Amino acid sequence: MIKLNLVYLLAGLVFAAYAGLNAFDRTHPTRWRNTAFWGLVALSFLAGDRLGDLGNGVLVLGLAATAGLGKLGQAAPLGPTASERRHSALALGHKLFVPALIIPLVVLVGTLWLKEVKIGAVPLLETKQATLISLALGAVIALAVALPLLRQPLMAPLQEGRRLIETVGWAALLPQMLAALGAVFALAGVGRVVGDLVTQWIPMDAKPVAIAVYCLGMAGFTMLMGNAFAAFPVMTAGVALPFLVHRFGGDPAVICAIGMLSGFCGTLMTPLAANFNVVPVRLLELDDRYAVIRAQIPTALPLLIVNMVLMYVLAFRAHP
Numbered sequence: 001m002i003k004l005n006l007v008y009l010l011a012g013l014v015f016a017a018y019a020g021l022n023a024f025d026r027t028h029p030t031r032w033r034n035t036a037f038w039g040l041v042a043l044s045f046l047a048g049d050r051l052g053d054l055g056n057g058v059l060v061l062g063l064a065a066t067a068g069l070g071k072l073g074q075a076a077p078l079g080p081t082a083s084e085r086r087h088s089a090l091a092l093g094h095k096l097f098v099p100a101l102i103i104p105l106v107v108l109v110g111t112l113w114l115k116e117v118k119i120g121a122v123p124l125l126e127t128k129q130a131t132l133i134s135l136a137l138g139a140v141i142a143l144a145v146a147l148p149l150l151r152q153p154l155m156a157p158l159q160e161g162r163r164l165i166e167t168v169g170w171a172a173l174l175p176q177m178l179a180a181l182g183a184v185f186a187l188a189g190v191g192r193v194v195g196d197l198v199t200q201w202i203p204m205d206a207k208p209v210a211i212a213v214y215c216l217g218m219a220g221f222t223m224l225m226g227n228a229f230a231a232f233p234v235m236t237a238g239v240a241l242p243f244l245v246h247r248f249g250g251d252p253a254v255i256c257a258i259g260m261l262s263g264f265c266g267t268l269m270t271p272l273a274a275n276f277n278v279v280p281v282r283l284l285e286l287d288d289r290y291a292v293i294r295a296q297i298p299t300a301l302p303l304l305i306v307n308m309v310l311m312y313v314l315a316f317r318a319h320p
Contacts, residue, residue, distance in 0.1 A: 001122050004129040005049075007136040012045030018162045022075070030073035034166065037066045041173065060177070067170040074166045088150070099146040103138035110134025167283060171275040178227030186233035195238035208312060210243040215308045218259050219266035219300075226272030228263025235259065244315070254315040258307050265304040268296035 019039035022028055040063050048056055089096060115123065115130035125133050143157055150156075165172055194217075204210050217239060221231035240259055244250045267273045270293070277292045288294070 001126060002124060002133055002137075003126045004132060007129075007133055008045045008048075010136055010140070012042045014158070014161065015039075015042035015045060017158050018042075018165060021158065021162050025075055028073060028075050030070065033066060033069060034072050037063060037072060037170070038165075040066065063170075063173070072166060072169045075162060092150070095149060098149065099142040102142040102145060103135070106138030106141055107131060107134045110137060168275065168279050171279050174273070174275045175227055175229065178225060179229035181225065182227070182230035182233045185230070186237055190234050190238075192238060194234055195242055198239060204243050204247075207244075207248050207316065210239070210248065211308050211311050214239045214244060214255075214259060215262040215304060215311065218263040219269075219304055222263040222266030223270040223272065226267075226270060226274070228260055228267055231263050231266070232256075232260060235263075244311075248316060250311075250315040251317075255311060258311045258315070262304055262307045265300040265307065268300035269293060 015038050019035050019037075019042055022031055022034040022038065025031060028034065040059055044051075044056065044059055048059075051059065110125065111131045111134055114134065115125050115127050117124040146152075147154070147157070198204065198213055198217075202209065202213055204213065214235060217235045218228065218231055221235055222228045225231055236256060236259060240255050241252075244255050245252050267276055271277055271290065277296075278289065280286075280292050281289050286292075
C-alpha cells in the first residue's frame with residue numbers, strides 16, 4: 001500500500017536537496033541561513049513523526065529564529081537565459097502544457113479510480129489520503145515527462161525549484177503553520193469560547209442567521225488568521241456543529257465544504273495570507289502592495305453571499 005509517509009519522504013528529500021544546493025553554492029548571499037532554514041524544513045518532513053511534540057516545537061522555533069535573523073536571499077539565476085527560454089517556448093508551443101495538465105489528470109484518476117484498486121485484499125493507495133498521494137504521484141509523472149520533452153538536465157528541476165522556493169521564501173510554509181495553529185486552537189477549546197460569545201450577542205434561533213454567522217465568521221476569522229484551515233476548526237466547533245448541524249439538522253458534509261469556501265473568500269481579502277496576496281506582488285514587482293487584494297475583493301464579496309445562499313438551499317433539503 002502506498003501511504004502518506006511516502007509523500008512526506010518525497011517532500012523531505014526535495015527540501016533536503018534545496019538545502020544541499022545552498023550549502024555548496026559559494027556565491028549565495030545568505031548561504032548558510034538558507035541551508036539551515038530549508039534543512040530544518042526537510043527534517044520536519046523526514047523525521048517529524050519521531051521528534052515528538054517538544055522536538056517539533058523546538059524545530060518550529062528554529063525556523064522562526066532562522067527566518068527572523070534576516071531576509072532569506074536568492075541564488076544567482078542558473079540555466080537558460082530569458083531569450084533561450086523564449087526560443088524554446090516558441091519551438092514547443094502547446095506541448096509546454098502537457099506536464100502541467102498531467103498533474104490534475106493523475107489526481108482525478110487517483111481520487112476517483114485508483115483508491116478503489118486493490119492488490120489482493122490490500123488497497124493500492126491509503127484510502128483517506130488518496131488525493132494527496134495522487135497529487136505527489138502526478139508531480140513525479142509530470143517530471144518524468146517534462147525532462148525528455150524539454151530536454152533539460154536532471155538537476156534542472158531542483159535548480160528551478162530552489163529558485164522558485166527562494167523567491168517565495170518563508171511564506172511558503174504559512175499554510176502548514178497556520179493549519180497547525182488551527183488544530184492547536186481547536187484542542188484549546190477556542191471554538192467553544194467563540195460559540196459562547198456568539199450566542200451572547202446574536203440570537204441563533206433562525207436558520208438564515210446561523211448560516212450568516214458561520215459563513216461571515218469563517219471569512220472574518222480567516223482574514224485575522226491568514227488561512228481558512230486555521231479558521232475552520234474554530235468556527236465549525238463553535239457555530240456549525242452546535243447550531244447548523246445539531247439544532248437545524250443540516251448535512252455536515254455540505255456545511256463544512258461551503259464553510260471552507262467561505263473561508264477562502266476571506267483569504268482573498270487579507271494581507272495575512274502572504275503566500276497568496278503578498279508574494280505575487282513581489283513576483284510581479286507591483287508598486288501597490290495591496291494590488292492583488294484590491295483586485296480580488298469585488299469577486300470575494302459576491303462569492304461569500306452566493307455561499308450563504310447555497311448553504312441554505314443545499315444543506316437543509318431534508319430538514320425544512
